[in-house]
Amino acid sequence: MDSGTVAAVVIVGLLGAWGVWFAARALAIRRRLQGDRVVTCPETGQPAIVHIDLALAVTSTAGSAPAPLEACSRWAARGQCDQPCVCAAHLPASSASALVKAWAKDRTCTTCGGELVEHPLVGHHIALFEPGGITREWVDVAGERLPLALATCLPLCWNCHQAASFRRLYPELVVDRDDLTVHTDLPT
Ligand SMILES: [Zn+2]
Numbered sequence: 781m782d783s784g785t786v787a788a789v790v791i792v793g794l795l796g797a798w799g800v801w802f803a804a805r806a807l808a809i810r811r812r813l814q815g816d817r818v819v820t821c822p823e824t825g826q827p828a829i830v831h832i833d834l835a836l837a838v839t840s841t842a843g844s845a846p847a848p849l850e851a852c853s854r855w856a857a858r859g860q861c862d863q864p865c866v867c868a869a870h871l872p873a874s875s876a877s878a879l880v881k882a883w884a885k886d887r888t889c890t891t892c893g894g895e896l897v898e899h900p901l902v903g904h905h906i907a908l909f910e911p912g913g914i915t916r917e918w919v920d921v922a923g924e925r926l927p928l929a930l931a932t933c934l935p936l937c938w939n940c941h942q943a944a945s946f947r948r949l950y951p952e953l954v955v956d957r958d959d960l961t962v963h964t965d966l967p968t
Pocket of ligand 1: 894
């Protein structure tokens with residue numbers, strides 16, 4: 781193998797290694813920053829939902845400024861702003877899932893006492909038991925409402941949420957065990 785071929789092999793190998801490294805880094809950044817981020821808007825003092833520009837986050841270099849936001853729940857009414865919350869939006873604790881995880885930590889299901897676990901791959905999420913009796917998975921709560929909902933609702937596991945939803949939607953099909961009568965005088 782001549783020196784030119786060796787150099788070409790080395791270059792291809794380096795490019796391949798760089799490609800693998802870049803892909804792994806991009807995947808890690810997307811996992812860390814994608815989805816709803818819940819911040820307190822400095823202008824209003826109220827929760828706002830923002831999304832980070834993932835394309836810029838992936839291509840940013842170490843030491844550069846945090847990637848900007850690409851969306852905010854307030855922009856439709858207010859117009860774009862200078863993004864004073866962008867640093868807060870990058871904090872791990874600002875993701876909606878992190879908020880719910882912190883809320884559910886060391887708590888158990890209000891109904892069954894079971895563990896509060898998430899199975900996002902199959903679409904099973906921790907649910908909120910609202911004061912009015914309605915239950916809903918946290919992913920079905922509008923992001924701006926999430927902080928208030930977490931402050932006023934009780935935690936429920938996914939199974940109990942399904943049971944409560946069925947009971948609410950189809951009450952005529954539900955029979956409580958306490959209502960069952962055991963007939964012991966059946967003819968023989
Ligand atoms: Zn439960």
